[in-house]
Amino acid sequence: GEDVEQSLFLSVREGDSSVINCTYTDSSSTYLYWYKQEPGAGLQLLTYIFSNMDMKQDQRLTVLLNKKDKHLSLRIADTQTGDSAIYFCASGDDKIIFGKGTRLHILP
Amino acid sequence: GAVVSQHPSRVICKSGTSVKIECRSLDFQATTMFWYRQFPKQSLMLMATSNEGSKATYEQGVEKDKFLINHASLTLSTLTVTSAHPEDSSFYICSARGRQGRGTEAFFGQGTRLTVV
Numbered sequence: 001g002e003d004v005e006q007s008l009f010l011s012v013r014e015g016d017s018s019v020i021n022c023t024y025t026d027s028s029s030t031y032l033y034w035y036k037q038e039p040g041a042g043l044q045l046l047t048y049i050f051s052n053m054d055m056k057q058d059q060r061l062t063v064l065l066n067k068k069d070k071h072l073s074l075r076i077a078d079t080q081t082g083d084s085a086i087y088f089c090a091s092g093d094d095k096i097i098f099g100k101g102t103r104l105h106i107l108p
Numbered sequence: 109g110a111v112v113s114q115h116p117s118r119v120i121c122k123s124g125t126s127v128k129i130e131c132r133s134l135d136f137q138a139t140t141m142f143w144y145r146q147f148p149k150q151s152l153m154l155m156a157t158s159n160e161g162s163k164a165t166y167e168q169g170v171e172k173d174k175f176l177i178n179h180a181s182l183t184l185s186t187l188t189v190t191s192a193h194p195e196d197s198s199f200y201i202c203s204a205r206g207r208q209g210r211g212t213e214a215f216f217g218q219g220t221r222l223t224v225v
Binding site: 035041042043044045088095096101 | 114142144150151154215216217218219221
């Protein structure tokens with residue numbers, strides 16, 4: 001079946017940029033997504049990118065897509081304590097398949 | 109963005125009883141709803157996909173007789189965990205997609221924390 005892989009942990013100092021990486025196998029997926037999950041809460045769609053785009057920027061968030069390598073990344077500029085959460089990469093159209101999530105820890 | 113309401117947010121039940129979780133799309137018609145289960149510190153596992161008026165399609169390994177899904181209207185889907193056991197304790201999340209079909213955003217509920225004692 002389709003799979004999405006991402007690293008499990010990332011520690012970043014407050015004010016620095018965070019880069020979360022993801023690889024996926026579903027080359028037919030029209031959209032690729034980044035979701036944020038805060039403790040005990042559901043998922044919040046952060047951003048998504050159409051598969052024919054290379055980059056999408058939305059305020060502090062930059063998504064880069066390398067379709068050839070099936071690699072997706074999320075960059076959070078000027079990381080704040082409120083960015084501390086689990087970030088899920090996801091792909092799929094009919095069924096959305098999630099990675100295991102990257103837990104972002106902010107260092108003071 | 110669109111709103112999906114999931115109820116209850118937390119439920120504790122005794123082993124052997126059944127629990128119903130509701131997922132409602134509040135401001136759009138959800139032609140497709142998805143039910144996920146999340147284990148601690150793990151990803152979301154898709155349990156089933158339901159289209160309004162049709163039987164749900166279950167993922168491999170998910171017991172359809174244990175996890176009953178009903179999607180009787182365009183704004184409501186329910187997941188009933190029947191004869192719950194402690195190993196069913198988990199975080200269940202629904203998501204809903206509108207009439208635009210494939211590739212459109214699926215909106216998530218806030219999740220239900222089920223504890224079976």
